[in-house]
Amino acid sequence: MAVPRAVLVLSGKRKSGKDFVAEELTEPEHGLDFQRLLDASDYKEMFRQDMIRWGEEKRNTDPGFFCRAAVEGALQPVWVVSDARRLSDVEWFRDVYGDVVQTVRVVATEETRKRRNWVFVTGVDDAESECGLDQGVAFDWVITNDGDEVALGEQLEVLLQSLHRSL
Ligand SMILES: Nc1ncnc2c1ncn2[C@@H]1O[C@H](COP(=O)(O)OP(=O)(O)OP(=O)(O)O)[C@@H](O)[C@H]1O
Ligand SMILES: C[C@@](O)(CCOP(=O)(O)O)CC(=O)O
Numbered sequence: 001m002a003v004p005r006a007v008l009v010l011s012g013k014r015k016s017g018k019d020f021v022a023e024e025l026t027e028p029e030h031g032l033d034f035q036r037l038l039d040a041s042d043y044k045e046m047f048r049q050d051m052i053r054w055g056e057e058k059r060n061t062d063p064g065f066f067c068r069a070a071v072e073g074a075l076q077p078v079w080v081v082s083d084a085r086r087l088s089d090v091e092w093f094r095d096v097y098g099d100v101v102q103t104v105r106v107v108a109t110e111e112t113r114k115r116r117n118w119v120f121v122t123g124v125d126d127a128e129s130e131c132g133l134d135q136g137v138a139f140d141w142v143i144t145n146d147g148d149e150v151a152l153g154e155q156l157e158v159l160l161q162s163l164h165r166s167l
Helices: 018-026 042-046 048-061 065-071 087-100 110-115 149-166
Strands: 006-012 078-081 101-107 141-144
Touching (some): 006 018, 006 087, 018 101, 018 149, 048 065
16 A cells, blocks of 8 residues: 555535535646545435445444455555545544644535535434534544635645645
8 A cells, every 4th residue: 555645534414515625726736646436416315325335334243344445555755535525534544644634624504505405304414424523533634615716725734835845
């Protein structure tokens, strides 16, 4: 397994903007090969509960199952993990990569998330998939993503500058 110089582990609720922020973060970083696995489509929402169920089964027998798959073959010096959801995810990255890990929480108000077509779904928004990191992690960074482009840019700039200094 390659050893990265930095690992940004992002989390945040549905429609907080994790993928959006991950993409913004990787844009100025040449050599990063970040790919969005899925977009923000209704199609994905149709299968979310099935995916959650399948994911829980896998993790119950092997908490590192998805984390290992996420880093497999990655050779870049800086990694952006766009979607941690559970304490076991954050713990896995901390255990394996130690001090180079920085946790990033993406936050948007319910109002903002509704504008992005979020609707509360029982069994999803009140379950571990969405709430697993509401407590228990002292995030290194909290990024507010309520649609103010300039404010988001400033926050990411501070993060990236700090990251550059730590490399
Ligand atoms: N700062 C922003 N400016 C403009 N659009 C944004 C911003 N942040 C997020 N969006 C849009 O809001 C929608 C949801 O964002 P995104 O898919 O990144 O959220 P997410 O947290 O990854 O959600 P999910 O968990 O459902 O995948 C997308 O259409 C995205 O383009
Ligand atoms: C199944 C799941 O991975 C869906 C992720 O979709 P998204 O990142 O919210 O677009 C959520 C989960 O792992 O609980």
